[in-house]
Amino acid sequence: MAPPGLPSPSPLAPISGSGGVRVKVEGLRRTFPGNVAVLSGLDLDVAPGSFVALLGPSGCGKSTLLRLVAGLDRAEAGHISFTPTLERPQGERAPIAYVFQDAHLLPWRSVLDNAALPLELTGVSKPERQAAARAVLEQVGLGDATDRYPAELSGGMRMRVSLARALVTHPRLLLLDEPFAALDELTRGRLDDQLRALWRKLGMTVLFVTHSISEAAYLAERAVVLSRRPARVVLDRTLELPGERSASLRTEASFAREARLLNEALEQGERW
Amino acid sequence: MNRSALRAAVPPLVALVVLLTLWEGTVRLLEVPRWLVPPPSAIGAAGAQEASSLLGAAVTTGRSALVGFGLSAVLGVLVAVLLASSRMVERALYPYTLFLQTVPIVAIAPLLVLWFGPGPRAVAVSSFIVSLFPVIANTLTGLRSVEPSLRDMFRLYGARRLATLWKLELPAAMPHLFTGLRIASGLAVIGAIVGEFVAGFSEGSAGLGILVLSAYRQLRTDLLFAAVLAASGLGLVLFGVVSLTGARLLRRWHPSAQGT
Numbered sequence: 001m002a003p004p005g006l007p008s009p010s011p012l013a014p015i016s017g018s019g020g021v022r023v024k025v026e027g028l029r030r031t032f033p034g035n036v037a038v039l040s041g042l043d044l045d046v047a048p049g050s051f052v053a054l055l056g057p058s059g060c061g062k063s064t065l066l067r068l069v070a071g072l073d074r075a076e077a078g079h080i081s082f083t084p085t086l087e088r089p090q091g092e093r094a095p096i097a098y099v100f101q102d103a104h105l106l107p108w109r110s111v112l113d114n115a116a117l118p119l120e121l122t123g124v125s126k127p128e129r130q131a132a133a134r135a136v137l138e139q140v141g142l143g144d145a146t147d148r149y150p151a152e153l154s155g156g157m158r159m160r161v162s163l164a165r166a167l168v169t170h171p172r173l174l175l176l177d178e179p180f181a182a183l184d185e186l187t188r189g190r191l192d193d194q195l196r197a198l199w200r201k202l203g204m205t206v207l208f209v210t211h212s213i214s215e216a217a218y219l220a221e222r223a224v225v226l227s228r229r230p231a232r233v234v235l236d237r238t239l240e241l242p243g244e245r246s247a248s249l250r251t252e253a254s255f256a257r258e259a260r261l262l263n264e265a266l267e268q269g270e271r272w
Numbered sequence: 273m274n275r276s277a278l279r280a281a282v283p284p285l286v287a288l289v290v291l292l293t294l295w296e297g298t299v300r301l302l303e304v305p306r307w308l309v310p311p312p313s314a315i316g317a318a319g320a321q322e323a324s325s326l327l328g329a330a331v332t333t334g335r336s337a338l339v340g341f342g343l344s345a346v347l348g349v350l351v352a353v354l355l356a357s358s359r360m361v362e363r364a365l366y367p368y369t370l371f372l373q374t375v376p377i378v379a380i381a382p383l384l385v386l387w388f389g390p391g392p393r394a395v396a397v398s399s400f401i402v403s404l405f406p407v408i409a410n411t412l413t414g415l416r417s418v419e420p421s422l423r424d425m426f427r428l429y430g431a432r433r434l435a436t437l438w439k440l441e442l443p444a445a446m447p448h449l450f451t452g453l454r455i456a457s458g459l460a461v462i463g464a465i466v467g468e469f470v471a472g473f474s475e476g477s478a479g480l481g482i483l484v485l486s487a488y489r490q491l492r493t494d495l496l497f498a499a500v501l502a503a504s505g506l507g508l509v510l511f512g513v514v515s516l517t518g519a520r521l522l523r524r525w526h527p528s529a530q531g532t
């Protein structure tokens with residue numbers, strides 16, 4: 001099954017059982033040289049296809065957690081499992097995508113070739129990967145910028161290319177580490193809307209790290225607030241907000257209440 | 273050429289004219305002997321008179337320098353890739369590449385004659401040895417300066433070693449690589465001329481180094497000056513070609529080449 005609602009059906013063979021994956025983190029421990037325990041026995045269970053916001057004080061271990069989940073770092077103890085499993089036969093598309101705080105594009109490549117990179121690295125043929133890249137670029141509203149180079153784009157556009165690159169593999173798990181933090185309020189709001197729309201359409205599991213309480217409340221179904229290092233879960237809450245979200249939500253009482261709860265938890269986590 | 277480029281060319285041209293006039297005037301006024309310091313007019317005349325032999329010599333030297341530079345470019349990048357492949361390899365070998373930078377080329381030029389025989393081959397090797405190190409050092413810096421997050425991204429997408437080298441490390445190293453090549457281009461000409469001093473004697477056309485030596489023996493200082501000018505002109509041409517190539521390749525993405 002291809003993810004529903006893609007504008008043009010991707011010529012790529014869809015990942016079997018497309019959609020979200022369940023992520024289960026158990027007793028995760030990570031200590032860096034100098035004996036700073038960043039994670040010591042963290043547990044987290046993320047339902048398939050859910051959108052989870054991760055909040056916590058600076059330096060508490062959010063990026064560390066994301067890197068461990070992505071397999072970019074190894075834990076000393078504990079366990080991360082995915083259901084269905086994400087074991088990937090050689091040459092298959094990567095089921096996990098990662099969006100960093102900076103766009104991290106290759107400056108010597110055009111927008112199109114940047115977005116196509118993950119497919120190129122797994123050996124997808126040029127016409128196929130370019131068609132797929134064009135489709136995702138269209139989805140993030142960059143359909144007419146495919147031939148430009150990163151140096152010729154605004155910060156918001158670069159971030160959208162980065163998002164397109166992450167989505168081009170149709171990941172089942174999307175990890176975002178403060179992706180829009182460097183952008184102005186307006187652009188950020190627009191990208192938030194785009195991200196949420198894409199998630200509703202594609203149905204992957206999303207782990208979204210942010211420092212912004214209102215961004216977390218606006219985007220996520222569930223928010224997890226972590227304490228100071230070593231990170232513990234202070235609050236794990238399913239937000240009582242409608243599925244359909246728009247700018248007017250920010251002025252509603254239910255939104256204010258969720259934001260206040262998150263704020264309280266963050267302050268509590270600082271003192272923990 | 274546009275206006276601002278023309279305007280930029282005015283100050284150095286004025287400075288040149290002033291300098292040459294002062295030179296000419298001083299030499300004539302103090303009646304400095306020609307074999308000691310020839311006036312610019314005499315250098316110009318000698319250059320015009322010997323134009324064909326100067327040109328021939330420049331072509332000979334240029335050919336050797338080009339071979340030396342080409343070898344440096346290719347082998348320098350290969351060695352840098354090898355050194356960058358692992359910290360172990362780098363630690364084991366990098367100290368010996370430093371040797372290339374400190375070796376007194378004049379002192380080992382006789383060795384080159386023994387090994388390669390007098391002639392263009394030994395000259396090219398001399399040019400190669402002198403210009404190799406900056407290519408290795410700069411390319412290595414470039415390969416090492418890839419952002420860790422970009423490496424992470426390649427890892428996340430399961431990129432193989434060769435793909436990471438080809439699609440990430442080498443392109444990222446390009447600006448540094450071209451810095452190395454620019455330095456090497458000037459050094460290649462110097463290496464060729466030093467090589468010719470020792471190894472340039474052979475049947476066939478003589479290079480600029482030989483021309484300098486024979487002008488010196490005949491005390492034709494004006495011709496000597498003209499040959500020196502031709503040599504630095506040769507270096508400038510090579511440098512210019514390398515710079516332009518780099519600027520073209522990097523134009524659309526690297527700040528160093530923006531606005532070219």
Ligand SMILES: Nc1ncnc2c1ncn2[C@@H]1O[C@H](COP(=O)(O)OP(=O)(O)OP(=O)(O)O)[C@@H](O)[C@H]1O
Nearest residue numbers: 032033036038056057058059060061062063064065
């Ligand atoms: N590679 C590393 N080596 C040593 N220490 C590290 C390393 N990576 C992270 N740390 C330390 O681990 C702690 C947690 O880092 P991490 O980047 O996960 O925090 P974070 O929650 O993402 O913070 P922020 O919100 O500021 O991004 C920090 O104190 C940091 O100094």
Ligand SMILES: [Mg+2]
Nearest residue numbers: 062063064177
């Ligand atoms: Mg972080």
